[in-house]
Amino acid sequence: MENLIKNAAGRWVPKEVNGVKTIPFKGVNQHFPQGSIAAPPIRSCGSYPLDGNKIVDSLKTALQKCGLKDGMTISSHHHFRNGDLIMNQVFDIAAELGVKDLRWFPSAAFPCHKPMIRHMENGVLHHIEGSLNGPLGDYASQGKMKGLAVLRSHGGRWQSIQDGEVHIDISILAAPTADEFGNATGDRGPSACGLLGFGLADSMYADHVIVVTDNLVAFPCVPWQIQGNHVDHVVVLDKIGDPDKIVSGTTELTRSPDRLYIAELTAKFVQAAGIMKDGFSFQAGAGGTALAFAIYLKDMMKDANVKARFIRGGSTKYLVEMLEEGLTDYILDGQTFDLEGVRSMRENPGHVNTSPFTSYNWHGKGNFASMVDVVVLGATEVDVNYNANVVTHSDGRMLHGIGGWQNCLFSKCTILPIPAFRNRVPIIVDEVTTLVGPGELIDVIVTERGIAINPLRQDLIDATKNSDLPIRKIEEIKKEIDDLVGGAPAKPDLTDEVVGVVKWVDGTVLDSIFRIRTQE
């Protein structure tokens, strides 16, 4: 443990991550950054084709023109989610060119990126920094990745690029529609995926930017979510992504009666607490329970004749219905989770494109997240101090990304509706396996066995004390659950070897992820 240091949350974190000295977490809003933002090299139009035509004949040519070489950092966005068809090709080309030790810096990786394991085995890829879902997370959890996993929120990813913590050599931006100059949009074209906000920082700060499209239009591509003035090369392929796979598991409405009940309780809490009033705002994540919450809330809003000022996306058909029925002035969207979201963004001026800069970046002059009245998020675990985990399961395996989760905690009211058990494992624990959200930012836990309000939020306790909601102490709920399954859940079987870290929104290290003990 001599390479670890205890941070302000009492967590042991590495002094160094992938060769770079870290700053341990100092507490919420205790770290104030020094220095200046990253400064890309000054370019000249004289080095680019004056007719604006930046098309090159293949992805391979583009990578070669960008000077792809050992040790570089390659970034990508995840707007196609599990339907991305580009990034495996990129690393196949790198392998073909004999390039080694690359860092992949996606805004998130998905099960479709399982082939990257081969590139990590053969040395093309040194490690992946970005939310690791499914097989890649499992691989990293077993300590097989050469470098450490670095998990960041969407806002934290922007912060890390903007602050120069992560220098991107080559950014690959899959673009459903683009022109030859590199102006690009995600809201139209045969592979439309909505927006491209997760690639925006990459386009602004990377040394080299490649736009890859399967729908080339005459200049100008309007709207331009990505500005061609940041783009070096444009590559046209037959197909860049499968938009049907944007709708992955997490964006389906729950059918579980328990979870529907939790969702309903959550909506009732929002109303009882006086949050649901004209001009309010909310954000609900993409999980099935959060979606169900939005549907319950919608009915309540209609009954009470209440209109929201804005709803934060990820957008789904449910939010689009609310916009179209006049239940909100705006959807401020960061990611489209289904094709109705894509259509609405394209057609409706009230369905507004945002980026992690506007929404989430902690190192700006404010961001939108802290202005949202109530946010409803998932979690894999919470503890009795309201700390929460969203990246590891109770067995210690790293299986989920952080997404905008940490950033959203700054909302005026953060609610986690969670089932009391998953596979008979209690979700409320004494101490979370991995600390991803500090308890002081988490206000309310809603389970099918009752609602717990963080004692720091006396205002919410007072506002709801005369309601008929099942408000209880978190310790009571936990005891009831533990008694039912015959005791508190077992601690996961972990080694003391660090395989990854969780960054806080300000770039400090909040917690470590330890290698799981495998049978072998």
Add this chain to the structure above:
Amino acid sequence: MENLIKNAAGRWVPKEVNGVKTIPFKGVNQHFPQGSIAAPPIRSCGSYPLDGNKIVDSLKTALQKCGLKDGMTISSHHHFRNGDLIMNQVFDIAAELGVKDLRWFPSAAFPCHKPMIRHMENGVLHHIEGSLNGPLGDYASQGKMKGLAVLRSHGGRWQSIQDGEVHIDISILAAPTADEFGNATGDRGPSACGLLGFGLADSMYADHVIVVTDNLVAFPCVPWQIQGNHVDHVVVLDKIGDPDKIVSGTTELTRSPDRLYIAELTAKFVQAAGIMKDGFSFQAGAGGTALAFAIYLKDMMKDANVKARFIRGGSTKYLVEMLEEGLTDYILDGQTFDLEGVRSMRENPGHVNTSPFTSYNWHGKGNFASMVDVVVLGATEVDVNYNANVVTHSDGRMLHGIGGWQNCLFSKCTILPIPAFRNRVPIIVDEVTTLVGPGELIDVIVTERGIAINPLRQDLIDATKNSDLPIRKIEEIKKEIDDLVGGAPAKPDLTDEVVGVVKWVDGTVLDSIFRIRTQE
């Protein structure tokens, strides 16, 4: 002259301007920049109100909170043109606070800013860097300003901020509509002026940003042309600008029969040269002749059933009609010159907002200007080598800004329709008083006495040789004009004292402006 050096255009320019070493002009596309773009300090949301409310009670309070002090640079945009009501107030407050030696860095100054002369006299303002129209230009021409005038194109202004040549301490952004977070738009509100693109670089790179509005709306202000995430303070005033004064002299259609004829010839040339074809693009400046050109071209396009892909603004009601009649897919606008332009930008998704970054910045990975098929611009003088002047009159007085003029010269075909005389002074000279546009970028001169094509453009000469257009050698046209007035025009009576410089689009110094000899 020991402080001057001869640049690649043969012009004598200062080795140092306002205390900073210069790079003399090296030739078109001969200077390739080194180094990195400007890097503002990293901020933290923890230093800003988490509820997003950045309103302070007055402009004075906002300036004090920004730490206004001696020697600072204060920037502003000119979207209200001669109707700006903010910037005189800003420097009055500075005077009241006893602050001295400020640099004002507007994207342009107008006659309404005449009171700044008092602040230059009393020491509050050291000098102004930005296009100087009317009384301020006259003041500077007489050598009365403490610092040198530095004239930049719109693209050059972006470049100078982006490259760190000009560090802005405090940016003041007049915003016709804004929310308390600082999101701002110019396209709506009682003082709507269209867009705010000339303030965009300021918002991104200034240390401190103040948004001043007279139309505060609930968050979010949609669209946000300026992002609140860049804004420190918001000030609400009764009235920020007079949109009626956006329509200044240069945006009125000419009634002169000579100029109408020149405009018609220009349109006929564009057709004869084969430029006017489906999918083409053009830009016409705001001068009366350029506007008349657009109207003639419109009729020709209708007759020939030709549709443009895009038209560049500044937008006027004439361009808006073309968009609404389906004669173009898009207006790519940088500045609205009348209220019809403002309305169209607000209502029509085909009327697209651009910035000097997308349109003009030479130090990007390309810009839009070089992709435009034909641009029609004004000039105060041209010489027999096709060099042109747009900032000084033939008496040497600095009376006009450069605007986007230099940037537009990179169009595929640059045409200057100009009258042969102004006040009986011939416009075609042996050598321009001030070099603002190198002749190699200027393709065609259209006068009422004939059309001259730059010999470098054999393609245009060939394309039009069988037309019935009055195509002549420039020397012939000049001789005819000189003979009519009894000889070549007199050189202006200038001293050898430099009072200002003209920057090229790459930040190098293209020419000097010399003090005029006054009677006193």
